[in-house]
Amino acid sequence: MKKISFKDFECIMSYDVAKKQDPCIEIEFCVDGCVEYQSSWLGKMIDEETNKSIYWVGLVEDGSQAYDFDSFEQLVNANIFYGKSIKDIWNLVTLLSIDACDVQERLPFYLG
Numbered sequence: 658m659k660k661i662s663f664k665d666f667e668c669i670m671s672y673d674v675a676k677k678q679d680p681c682i683e684i685e686f687c688v689d690g691c692v693e694y695q696s697s698w699l700g701k702m703i704d705e706e707t708n709k710s711i712y713w714v715g716l717v718e719d720g721s722q723a724y725d726f727d728s729f730e731q732l733v734n735a736n737i738f739y740g741k742s743i744k745d746i747w748n749l750v751t752l753l754s755i756d757a758c759d760v761q762e763r764l765p766f767y768l769g
Contacts, residue, residue: 658687659760663747669755669767670729674701674710682767685753688738688746693717696753699732699743714743 674680681702688694699714712732716722726732733744743750755763 659752659764660750661752661760661764663744665764665768666747667729669764670701670712670732672701672767674703679756682756684755687751687753689749689751691738691749694738701729 669682669684672682674682681700683698683700685696685698687696694716696718697714697716699712701710701712703709704711709727712726712729714722714724714726714732714735714737716737722737724735724737726735734742736742738746752760754760755767
């Protein structure tokens with residue numbers, strides 16, 4: 658589990674996923690103090706039909722709170738956390754994994 662700056666999060670999500678062998682970014686996270694969001698996911702992948710990047714969030718396991726976005730700005734500004742955006746609550750976000758790897762081990766891949 659790890660807290661990272663919003664700037665580092667932005668850097669991760671700006672990575673060109675077309676360059677990866679597995680063309681997606683998957684981040685598991687929790688929202689501190691929120692029982693409902695203890696195993697949530699977000700990421701970026703290539704849409705096979707349009708060949709463009711799409712950004713997505715899955716807040717709960719049953720898929721009832723799943724969202725797709727056309728841009729990073731839409732993702733971070735969408736008011737999907739009880740009327741607040743992920744940007745608004747970033748100080749409460751703790752990363753659990755990146756690409757199914759330990760956060761500390763995976764960060765250098767994206768941050769250089």
